[in-house]
Amino acid sequence: MRVENKLYKNQGIHVISSIFTIENGIVKVLLVKRRNEPFKDYWALVGGALYNNESIEDGIKREIFEKSGLEDVKLHEVGVFDELGRTPTINMRMIAVTYLGLVDSSKVQIIKENINTKDVAWFNIKSVPNLAFGHNEILNKALEKLKDLIVLSDILKALLPNEFTMPELQKIYEGILDKTFDRRNFRKKILSLNIVDDTNKEVSINGKKPSKLYKFKDKIEIKKVF
Amino acid sequence: MRVENKLYKNQGIHVISSIFTIENGIVKVLLVKRRNEPFKDYWALVGGALYNNESIEDGIKREIFEKSGLEDVKLHEVGVFDELGRTPTINMRMIAVTYLGLVDSSKVQIIKENINTKDVAWFNIKSVPNLAFGHNEILNKALEKLKDLIVLSDILKALLPNEFTMPELQKIYEGILDKTFDRRNFRKKILSLNIVDDTNKEVSINGKKPSKLYKFKDKIEIKKVF
DNA sequence: ACAAAAGTGTTCTTAATACACCCATGT
């Protein structure tokens, strides 16, 4: 590689993440509202340009912290997107390296505003608006990746609050995988994996018959759920 | 993003591919021998720096063609590698975007030499030397990805010659997945997928009892084999 | 009392696994 070759110059790297959580049995993604042009007032995924002195994961974590105040997010690689000619105001060629992150929303406090963003909020993945920079495509790929990941027991544990009910858990699976399960078979399957304990507590989620509360065992093996 | 910020400058993108084929039932990867420093005379995966006016896939295909003469390779994304401080002679920060490619070796003619490479050859994936630029790590991830892909019937079709025998097919699976299968159950499984036809021909691979030759149906559904 | 969601067991079906003998070829 000859560094002086013009074809090698003016390139940069965006790091972009789709941060997911579960709130009340609903899968949500973290979006930020842009303060400036381009795409002023549009919502976007969390991200920005990578510095040349930081690793990709460090850059991802820095952007997440700067834009949302979140720390200690578990990250998984999603993919690379070509941004040849996509960023209107920059005359650099960029590529986007994208990750997904999983957080337990009960443990985080998002920061609503900073220098670049007017607002930060969790959006139900079933009702995401048109995003800046064509980020919907990136989010869709992250959701596909989430489908692959969610069948692993340790991923569930990263995403869920400490205690949960079987109907809640089932709704999460059904929401992410876009299919339905038989109530009895679902419970049987989860219990057979030996990854949860019965807390002997019950909670009434919706004013109907109360559901049993379960929690993950401290140490669980990584197993395929489905 | 402020383009003038020094932290955004001096970054570049490598595109690197692990090209796989099957020869005589053995899974092989395409390596090139470097003509110049750094890592002169080391073998490396196929790749190089991405131009700022081409898409990632175009860059991958250009590098594959320049270094090996191969065209029309089916590509699959593998992952991104951070090259912060890894390329010794360049004072740019690079990242490596890596793909894997699948070719039917009976259909390609590799070009052995060009301006950057002294030699190009297929290596058994079980006996790959120490590669330039730490490419072994990239190859390992590509092999992991290949494990995920090979269970899909259409990937097999891209990789295999037109006609093949069951023992050949089984050896390929066993080589990639690193496990063994019962001969009878393996054949039963493949035939039950309804993706191959019996050609009514036989061939003697190793001077023992001849094996039946099978071929893929023209149109096959994408199914999970295992 | 009734509507709404939760809890519970058994049967059936399908897929995966285990296993042994005969056959065609080259030496």
Place this chain on the structure above:
DNA sequence: ACATGGGTGTATTAAGAACACTTTTGT
């Protein structure tokens, strides 16, 4: 004739799918 690898079928086991009634709570 023998050594090597290829072809074939059945029985067992495990996993997944299908399915109905009773219980608790709020209104």
